[in-house]
Amino acid sequence: MAVTALGGTEAKRSLVRFRKLEDERWLAFVLLMPTALLLGLFIAYPFIEGVLLSLSDAKVGDNGHFVGLANFFKLWNDGIFWTSVWNTFWYTGVTTVFKLGLGLWLAMLLNRHFRGKAIIRAFILLPFIIPTVLSTFAWKWMFDPTFSVINWALLHLGLIHLPINWLGNPDLAMGSIMAVNIWRGVPFFAISLLAGLQTISPELNEAAAIDGARPWARFWYVTWPLLLPVTMVVMLFSVIQTFADFQLVYVMTGGGPANATHLFATYAYQIGIVSGLLSQGAAVSLAMFPFLFIIVVVQLLYIRRVEVR
């Protein structure tokens, strides 16, 4: 009997616990916990560690001491750092514009009905599916100063008389890297925008057509405004990814020639990991944060405005 009574109390307690979950605030708290835990563990903790590291003079194998903002002052006077800042913005800006333009164009084409649509859609995703390092190595070979297949083709077509130094000339190297980034990023834009396009009711376009709207007008006044929220989210993802890109530059040029193609991430790696100056590397890496933060906030505000509209 006593046992039953005890069991009854236990059951009552757990019932009370469950009742608590009926309160939305508690339920939300419990449901958010796993995500908060993961974010805390894998985002917040490394971020705080990074901040602390950037405020010290730590080197590999030496925890160092607190030095305040000394590392950031050093960066302020570091020409290579400012080259990396400029490169990162230039790289992100140019590639995003091209990825959006080409991705949108591809999405519009894929939204039409034609034979073999499913297969073509699958193929288009290939650059995005192949591991970046692998595909970038293939591109590196294509831009190889001695064995470039692009140079070979241009020479044989008689379009050039001397091989082009794709990765040895700073401007061409940056251009080559951008081209690969665009090649890799277009499928993401295309597929995401295609999903967006498919949510737009065809009746709207048909109605506009009946009213006499030409294709461009139908796109500009019907499709584009409806696609804008999706486009902004896709751009947000892409900008964050491109801004912090590493693999592509690392494989193609290693930041060279003479540091001309460094981005934030590759320069941070060069300083922190290769040279062993962990604190300075962390400072370079962290310097990316305010820039990225501003970009993201502006984009999010814009998305909100678009959604409200």
Next chain:
Amino acid sequence: MVNTKRRSVIKLAGSAAAVASTGMAGILATGRTPAFAQQKMVHWLRWVDFVPASDALLRKTMLPRAEKELGMKITLETVNGNDLKPRATAAIQSGTGPDIIQAFNTDAYIYANSVVDLSDLALDLDKREGGIYKYCRSLCSDGKMFMSMPWAVPGAMNSWRTSWFAEEGVTSFPKTWEEYRAVGKKLKAKGRPIGQTLGHTFGDAPTFTYPYLWSWGGKELEADGKTVAINSKETLESVKFMQAFWKEACDEGALSWDDTNNNRAFLSGTISSTLNGASIYIEASRKPDTYQTEKGTPLFKDIQHAPLPAGPAGQFGMHLMQSDMLMKYSKNQDAAKAFLKWIHDEKNYGEWFNSQKGYSTPCTAKWESNPLWNADPVMAPFKVAARLGQAPGFAGLPNQKAAEALAKYIVTDMYAKAVQGTAPEEAVKWAEGELKKVYNT
């Protein structure tokens, strides 16, 4: 059939029982891994050798024998040379990773706080083998301890096409930079340029740019090892000459080359000369039917080796000195030391040395008289590479700062900037500024 001893069965059963009865808590409480997991293990991280036969020898023959003789498991992991430093940094910061990591040039100074002193092993080697060369010693020892165990020096020499040079009337390798530029100009005009990287790559770039700088009388530092001295008349002359040399005689695509590009370019007959280890010659002689001259003769018969030309201040060389660091975080330090002792035993090391066919020069004087050097006269120039090498940080001694400057490719970038159009004065000033940041002066 595997022999099972009574004692080992009892041990295994005991451990199993302990784990079963107390679980993980039991293992943690004793602070020891269960007896059945206590096999000694050594993880050795090295570069992917440019002589593939040597990696194969280690994997298939030498390490299995070492495992048997030393009673331990040895794992050899090979990575691209450019990836060794990132691996070492990550391992040290996380406190776990390979027990022994290969270091290049001044790398050991970067990791000095995180390595075990190997003085006993190194001094024993020094005594047994007629002395460690000054160059190798300065890169492995800071005077207080041996931060790493000297392994070998893949010498950097010019591989050059004798027939192509002969066509321009040059039958021996140019003795001076002026001569090299003159013949290079003629060769480039025929589509046979000199191939030299000025990229961010561990071997071929700094082993060219540092000795080049020294040969003109330029130096990073004064002899005090602190005062930055790169902004000099001599350095400026070297940069000016490089601009012209690059344009007139070199393959201008080489700005982005890594250590493998010049091998491929030379083997496919697109360049006439390049500073490299002997790997081009070794590969060409291994596959005489694959690598041939335009006349259809084996390419290796058209290759000779020579040191870099001399400048106004003399002739210099810097090579890719390799050593092994035993990491402080390693839980297998005794086993790793035993292994290093084993592999540096004359018989074992000699087996590896022979497989290199002269690509690597050992760090001790004794090996200079090895018969291998008489086997092939083309390889003979490599014999004294380690004896004649000079370390980064000159005119000071190598140290952590010199290692940092090397890792940042400051000297190499000074020349790379100039050949891309930066004014020589500006390139030198830039290098001075960067070096001053490193040396905090």
